[in-house]
Amino acid sequence: MEPTRADARGNRARILEVAEDVFGRGGSAASTEEVARLAGVGIATVFRHFPTKRELVEAVLVKHFNRLCREARSLADAADPGRAFFDFFRRLVADAAGKLAIIEAFADAGGDAAGRASQGPRDLREAVGVLLGRAQDAGAVRTDVRLDEVYALIVGASRAAAHLRLDEPVRSRTLGIIFDGLAPR
Amino acid sequence: MEPTRADARGNRARILEVAEDVFGRGGSAASTEEVARLAGVGIATVFRHFPTKRELVEAVLVKHFNRLCREARSLADAADPGRAFFDFFRRLVADAAGKLAIIEAFADAGGDAAGRASQGPRDLREAVGVLLGRAQDAGAVRTDVRLDEVYALIVGASRAAAHLRLDEPVRSRTLGIIFDGLAPR
Numbered sequence: 075m076e077p078t079r080a081d082a083r084g085n086r087a088r089i090l091e092v093a094e095d096v097f098g099r100g101g102s103a104a105s106t107e108e109v110a111r112l113a114g115v116g117i118a119t120v121f122r123h124f125p126t127k128r129e130l131v132e133a134v135l136v137k138h139f140n141r142l143c144r145e146a147r148s149l150a151d152a153a154d155p156g157r158a159f160f161d162f163f164r165r166l167v168a169d170a171a172g173k174l175a176i177i178e179a180f181a182d183a184g185g186d187a188a189g190r191a192s193q194g195p196r197d198l199r200e201a202v203g204v205l206l207g208r209a210q211d212a213g214a215v216r217t218d219v220r221l222d223e224v225y226a227l228i229v230g231a232s233r234a235a236a237h238l239r240l241d242e243p244v245r246s247r248t249l250g251i252i253f254d255g256l257a258p259r
Numbered sequence: 260m261e262p263t264r265a266d267a268r269g270n271r272a273r274i275l276e277v278a279e280d281v282f283g284r285g286g287s288a289a290s291t292e293e294v295a296r297l298a299g300v301g302i303a304t305v306f307r308h309f310p311t312k313r314e315l316v317e318a319v320l321v322k323h324f325n326r327l328c329r330e331a332r333s334l335a336d337a338a339d340p341g342r343a344f345f346d347f348f349r350r351l352v353a354d355a356a357g358k359l360a361i362i363e364a365f366a367d368a369g370g371d372a373a374g375r376a377s378q379g380p381r382d383l384r385e386a387v388g389v390l391l392g393r394a395q396d397a398g399a400v401r402t403d404v405r406l407d408e409v410y411a412l413i414v415g416a417s418r419a420a421a422h423l424r425l426d427e428p429v430r431s432r433t434l435g436i437i438f439d440g441l442a443p444r
Contacts (some may be wrong), residue, residue: 103312119417173295219432219436220432222425222429222432223429223432223433223435223436225421225423226416226420226423226425226429226433227415227417227419227428227433227437229419229422229423230412230415230416230417230419230420230433231415231420232409232415233414233415233418233419233422234411234414234415234418235411235415237414237418238410238411239415240407240411244408244411245409245411247404247405247407247408247413248408248412248415250408250440251404251408251412251437251440251441252436252440253413253440254439254440254444255435255436255437255438255439255440255441256436256440259440
């Protein structure tokens with residue numbers, strides 16, 4: 075029996091969902107075979123949707139950043155802009171290990187960081203800028219800090235959390251120091 | 260003419276010094292051939308001192324961390340413990356790109372992060388702990404922060420500076436936020 079278009083769409087979505095989890099945990103050590111197995115499809119089905127591992131991981135990366143951007147945008151009209159900004163900062167750092175593992179897998183599969191996958195980080199940075207501006211307008215963040223350094227703090231806390239495998243209490247105290255530094259004097 | 264022992268010692272020191280610079284700039288893309296050329300010795304001389312690239316980069320890494328540890332220890336009886344702590348924090352972040360490039364070259368050459376090269380980071384963390392304790396005793400740093408989170412901040416700022424290639428003004432403003440967060444309330 076021929077697969078229907080709806081089957082194909084369902085397969086593609088399931089493969090991507092599983093792949094996000096597999097590459098987010100395994101990084102460059104994770105395999106397309108594992109994705110196929112856990113998605114309950116044959117390897118040929120994965121390759122029909124994503125002819126190379128690079129294309130599969132790129133689609134995962136784009137999906138991952140799209141979700142983070144949607145989350146950031148949904149917070150842009152939150153009633154408490156300070157809380158929205160700090161919650162999203164915390165959210166990004168909690169997500170860091172998975173995101174960095176996917177980025178590592180992408181680089182290892184020969185992915186081009188300047189290609190299609192570069193739009194997500196740019197969009198995310200911009201969305202964080204909107205949350206920052208609103209938090210500053212609301213008096214929850216010092217007005218003399220710019221997105222450049224705030225983004226550097228997010229990237230730094232994210233990479234430290236992933237590299238040092240910080241447990242939740244240490245991660246939380248680390249963010250507490252940064253948040254105190256961002257609070258109005 | 261046979262090389263004397265003093266010649267050999269001089270060669271070894273020069274090779275290590277050049278290698279620190281070459282791998283600190285080039286990371287895993289740098290080659291032992293380039294080290295030999297810039298040190299003004301033949302490749303055979305490099306291999307006589309360091310039979311593999313892994314051993315050469317490991318010696319560079321050990322040397323690099325030893326110097327940072329010596330610097331930290333020399334600050335342990337500084338007259339102004341707050342300044343010594345913050346200056347050394349800034350120093351470590353300014354040094355980050357080179358150090359991370361050497362670490363990358365070491366991993367790429369098959370280096371074992373749990374082996375001989377693991378002592379340097381441990382000693383450095385301990386030396387930072389001494390500076391932190393003195394800065395806290397002097398009232399320059401909040402007494403409710405621990406070395407775990409301070410070290411996470413150093414690692415994070417270092418990795419952000421290297422990954423984002425922060426220019427000096429942004430790096431300085433990023434550190435300014437962290438230092439404000441570490442200051443007593």
